[in-house]
Amino acid sequence: MTAKATRQVFGETIAKLGETHPEIVVLDADLSKSTKSDLFAKKFPDRFFEMGIQEANMIGVAAGMAGAGRIPFICSFACFIAGRFDQIRLSLAYGNANVRIVGSHAGVGIGEDGYSQQGLEDIACMRSLANMAVIQPGDDLECAGAIEYLLTHQGPAFLRTTRQSLERVNAEGYQFQFGKAVQLREGADVAIFATGGTVQGAVRAHEALKASGIHARVVNVHTLKPFDAEAAIKAGRECKGGILTVEDHQIIGGLGSAVAEALAEGGVGARLHRVGIEGFGESGTPEELYRHFQLDAAGIEQRVRRFLG
Amino acid sequence: MNPATQTETREQTLARLRKLAQGFRVDIIEMLEKAASGHPGGSLSVIDLVTALYFQQMRHDPKNPAWPERDRFILSKGHAVPAQYAALAGAGYFPREKLSTLRRLGGLQGHPVNTLTPGIEACTGSLGQGLSIAQGLAMASKADGDKFRVYCVIGDGEMQEGQIWEAALSAAKYQLDNLVCVLDYNKGQIDGYVKDVMPLEPIADKWRAFNWHVIEIDGHDFGQILDAFDEARRTKGKPTFILANTVKGKAVSFMEDRIEWHGAAPSKEQAQKAIEEIKQS
Numbered sequence: 384m385t386a387k388a389t390r391q392v393f394g395e396t397i398a399k400l401g402e403t404h405p406e407i408v409v410l411d412a413d414l415s416k417s418t419k420s421d422l423f424a425k426k427f428p429d430r431f432f433e434m435g436i437q438e439a440n441m442i443g444v445a446a447g448m449a450g451a452g453r454i455p456f457i458c459s460f461a462c463f464i465a466g467r468f469d470q471i472r473l474s475l476a477y478g479n480a481n482v483r484i485v486g487s488h489a490g491v492g493i494g495e496d497g498y499s500q501q502g503l504e505d506i507a508c509m510r511s512l513a514n515m516a517v518i519q520p521g522d523d524l525e526c527a528g529a530i531e532y533l534l535t536h537q538g539p540a541f542l543r544t545t546r547q548s549l550e551r552v553n554a555e556g557y558q559f560q561f562g563k564a565v566q567l568r569e570g571a572d573v574a575i576f577a578t579g580g581t582v583q584g585a586v587r588a589h590e591a592l593k594a595s596g597i598h599a600r601v602v603n604v605h606t607l608k609p610f611d612a613e614a615a616i617k618a619g620r621e622c623k624g625g626i627l628t629v630e631d632h633q634i635i636g637g638l639g640s641a642v643a644e645a646l647a648e649g650g651v652g653a654r655l656h657r658v659g660i661e662g663f664g665e666s667g668t669p670e671e672l673y674r675h676f677q678l679d680a681a682g683i684e685q686r687v688r689r690f691l692g
Numbered sequence: 693m694n695p696a697t698q699t700e701t702r703e704q705t706l707a708r709l710r711k712l713a714q715g716f717r718v719d720i721i722e723m724l725e726k727a728a729s730g731h732p733g734g735s736l737s738v739i740d741l742v743t744a745l746y747f748q749q750m751r752h753d754p755k756n757p758a759w760p761e762r763d764r765f766i767l768s769k770g771h772a773v774p775a776q777y778a779a780l781a782g783a784g785y786f787p788r789e790k791l792s793t794l795r796r797l798g799g800l801q802g803h804p805v806n807t808l809t810p811g812i813e814a815c816t817g818s819l820g821q822g823l824s825i826a827q828g829l830a831m832a833s834k835a836d837g838d839k840f841r842v843y844c845v846i847g848d849g850e851m852q853e854g855q856i857w858e859a860a861l862s863a864a865k866y867q868l869d870n871l872v873c874v875l876d877y878n879k880g881q882i883d884g885y886v887k888d889v890m891p892l893e894p895i896a897d898k899w900r901a902f903n904w905h906v907i908e909i910d911g912h913d914f915g916q917i918l919d920a921f922d923e924a925r926r927t928k929g930k931p932t933f934i935l936a937n938t939v940k941g942k943a944v945s946f947m948e949d950r951i952e953w954h955g956a957a958p959s960k961e962q963a964q965k966a967i968e969e970i971k972q973s
Contacts, residue, residue, distance in 0.1 A: 432831065435865075440824045440858035447828020450806075450813060451836070452760065455828075469818050470855070474825060478815040479807050 385523065385551040389544040389579075390487040392526040394419025397456060401427045404454070404534055410445055411458045412438045417546075418458035418487040438463050442470040442482075449480040454534060461486025461502025461543055468508050475539040476512040483533050484509075484541045489519070490631030490664070491676055492580045493546040497666040502543070507636020509541040510608045516540040516561070517608040521582035522551045525605050528559025536561070543579060547669045550583040552603060562606045564614035570598035573624035573687055576615070578604045578638045580678070581629040587680030592687060599687060604638055612645035618653075619646045624691045625654030629683055631676075634659035656690045658683065705748060706914045712782060713743040717943055717970045719778035719791055725963035727795035730802065733953040734772040737878035737911070737938040738845060739779075742767070744917045745843055746779045754784040757810040761839045764813050764829045768822020769847030769876060770803040771955070776812070785811035820853025822846065823873055827863045830871035830931075838870055841925075845874045849881030852890045857902070863931045864903035871931040872924045873904070876911065878940035880951050899933040911936030943973045 401407050401423055410432045415421040424431035434441040438459050445455035457464070464486050465471070475482050489502050509517045516536060520526035526544065533540055552567055567582070568589040577585035582603045589599045600622055602614055618626055626646070628639040639657030646653050660676060673679040677686055700708065716739050724730040742765075746752070750763035767776050777800055781788045786809070793799025801808060803817030813829075816822045826844035833840050850856060863871055875895070883889050892898075896906045905927045909916040917936070924932035940954070941947025944966040947958075958966055 429835070432866075434862060437858040437862060439820075439855045440827070440862050443821050443824020443855070443859070444828035444831065444862070446814065447825040447830070447842075448832045449828075450764070450825070451829055451832030453832055470821055470824075473815050473818045474821050477805065477807075 386548040387523040388546060388548045389520050389523065389526040390417070390419045390546060392523045393485055393487070393530060393542070393544050394422035396527045396530045398422040398426050400531065400534065401430065406452060406454045407456065407534070408432065408448055408453045409456045409458065410434050410441050412436055412441050412463070414459055417460070418485060420456070420458040439467045439470045442467055443474045445482040446474040446478055446480040449482050454481055454483065456483045456485050458485040458487065460488040460500055461505040462500065465502065465505035465508045472512055476514045479514050479538050481537065482539050484539070485544060486541060487544045488546045489543045489579055491660065491672040491678070492631050492669050494669040494672060495666050498664040501664040503633050503660050503664055504636070505541070505543065506607055506632050510636060510641070514538045515608065516606070518606050519543040519579040520605050521577070521579055521603045522549050522553055524551065524553045524557040525559055528557065529605065532559055532561050545580050547580065549580060552582050552586050559605070562609045562611060564611035565603040565605065566600065567603050568599065568601035570600040571621050571623065572598045573691060574600040574602060574618035574622040574626045575629060575683065575687065576602045576604055576618070576626055576638060576642055577629045578607065580631045581683070584673070584678060584680040584683050585629055588683040588687060591680065591684045597687070597691070607638060607641060610641040610645060612649060615642045615645035616649040616651050619649070619651035620653070625656065627656045627658060627687055627690050629678060630659040631678055632659055634661055656686065658686050705918070709743055709747060709914045712747055713740050714970060714973065716743060716775065716778035716782060718967050719781070720774045721944070721958060721963050721966045721970065723774050723777070723791050723794045724957040725960060726792055728957050729795060730774055730957050731771040731955050732947055732958065733880060733940040734769060734847060734876065734878060735775040736942045736944060736947065737940045738769070738772045738876040739775040740912050740914065741845060741874055741876060741917060741936055742775050742779050744914060744921070746783050748918060749921045750843065751840070754811065757785060763840045764826065764842045766814050766816065766822040766826045766842070766844040767804055768816050768844055769819065769850055770816035770822070772876070773802070773804045776804065780811040819847065819850040820855035823856055823859040826871060826873070827859050827868065830863070830868040831866055833870055834866070834868065841870045841872070843872050843874065845876055848875060848877050848879060848886045848892060849889065851875070851892050851895070860899065860902040860904065867929050868931045869928050872921065872934060873931065874934045874936055876938050877935055878938045880940045880949070880954060882954050884951055896935055903930055904933040905930050906933045906935060908935040909937070911938035912942055943970050945969055
């Protein structure tokens with residue numbers, strides 16, 4: 384099975400799109416080898432800007448460049464860049480600047496570096512900002528499609544990429560549709576809503592549950608904002624066991640919250656269980672951490688079984 | 693562009709700018725009195741600099757605010773936006789009547805917003821952010837063959853923000869000689885005098901150490917202001933920092949250098965007195 388880190392896909396895709404889109408510029412804050420913006424830098428040195436370890440300044444510079452007709456992609460670890468919330472809030476969101484924030488190293492999936500480098504609150508922060516779109520691709524095809532889409536999007540957007548490889552969950556020929564959740568597996572006993580690094584585990588959990596007669600719908604939410612409320616309402620109505628959300632992020636403010644909001648406002652009294660991080664991340668191998676926080680296939684399967692009682 | 697600047701003598705230019713600034717000071721007082729809130733001190737200290745930019749220095753077209761080659765002005769000390777609104781209305785970006793909507797629901801915002809007001813280039817008001825945006829504009833202009841120049845006014849209290857020094861470091865790296873950062877050095881901030889709240893001196897030395905070309909002027913002397921902008925144009929390979937010594941509340945005796953006028957609006961009587969003084973200045 385094809386497996387690729389979405390940060391790698393970002394690097395390759397932006398380097399390819401750079402050929403046909405002179406308006407693309409890429410900025411990085413001394414992490415280009417990690418965010419993979421170095422692939423663009425090597426090919427287009429005149430349109431790559433090394434901004435040093437100055438995330439706040441990079442955000443403002445990108446706003447300025449957008450004001451002169453560029454489409455800047457600004458790259459750093461998700462936690463570092465989303466941490467400059469005030470700059471994003473005012474210079475990008477309020478100003479409606481055409482800037483794409485690429486936050487890599489999402490979640491505990493980065494492994495050994497531990498909590499200080501793990502983006503775990505970035506989605507919550509970005510979701511709260513008016514004008515800001517939030518996208519987290521679940522595989523290579525989706526990531527490439529999302530980046531291509533972002534060249535036409537108006538206003539600021541946040542793209543969350545992973546350090547670790549993600550198994551391909553979409554079929555060849557997949558077309559990314561902004562704002563539309565993707566049902567990957569059918570089922571009406573329970574629904575699993577997953578995003579980014581947890582989608583592959585949700586798909587595998589589906590297979591394991593099927594073996595014991597539990598048919599779990601798997602929905603991949605690549606666009607966290609605007610959120611596809613219809614998909615949640617539909618699942619809430621159709622899946623009798625309720626909805627389980629799984630994300631490599633705090634359970635507050637991310638996918639689980641988005642589903643809860645959609646269900647409540649849609650008047651759907653479905654059961655909901657949010658799986659994700661509660662507290663801080665820690666050091667360990669990515670596999671160990673996904674096992675520990677029950678974000679892998681076995682963990683998701685276990686949480687579904689417990690949820691269904 | 694201001695065609696008058698091509699035909700008038702220097703003395704005529706200076707007299708014209710002084711007269712314009714005098715009118716804008718009246719606008720500022722009227723706006724703030726009507727709004728019953730806002731920041732007179734910093735608006736009155738910066739207005740001469742803003743007037744020189746819009747009415748002599750910058751190439752811009754009020755009828756076409758989105759003209760790609762326009763020079764850009766970013767008021768990073770966004771709380772002084774009444775000064776910018778007065779200048780924008782004076783230049784014809786929007787009708788003067790709009791000035792009376794300052795801080796009213798549906799009216800001119802209390803701090804600059806590019807998506808709502810023609811002539812505004814960025815959202816500012818959270819201090820420290822505007823110089824970075826100006827840097828990005830200057831970088832894009834350079835890549836396009838230096839089609840426009842970029843001016844950014846920062847406040848002195850604002851220089852306490854770390855982001856200012858990030859931009860200071862970075863703009864020098866990119867040798868942005870199309871970028872001018874003007875410090876409205878009025879020496880006051882909300883909680884007191886800058887020297888007491890968080891001392892900044894030696895300011896000129898700091899910016900020189902960051903590889904900027906530094907010019908120190910009297911920020912209320914139009915001759916010095918224009919000379920400084922000309923010197924900035926002649927400076928190659930580095931950005932220019934203009935340290936403009938100003939007086940908070942300039943031209944209104946009871947506001948001058950008084951911290952309490954940083955963020956307090958004048959009453960009707962105070963406004964009347966202020967306007968009389970401005971007209972005699």
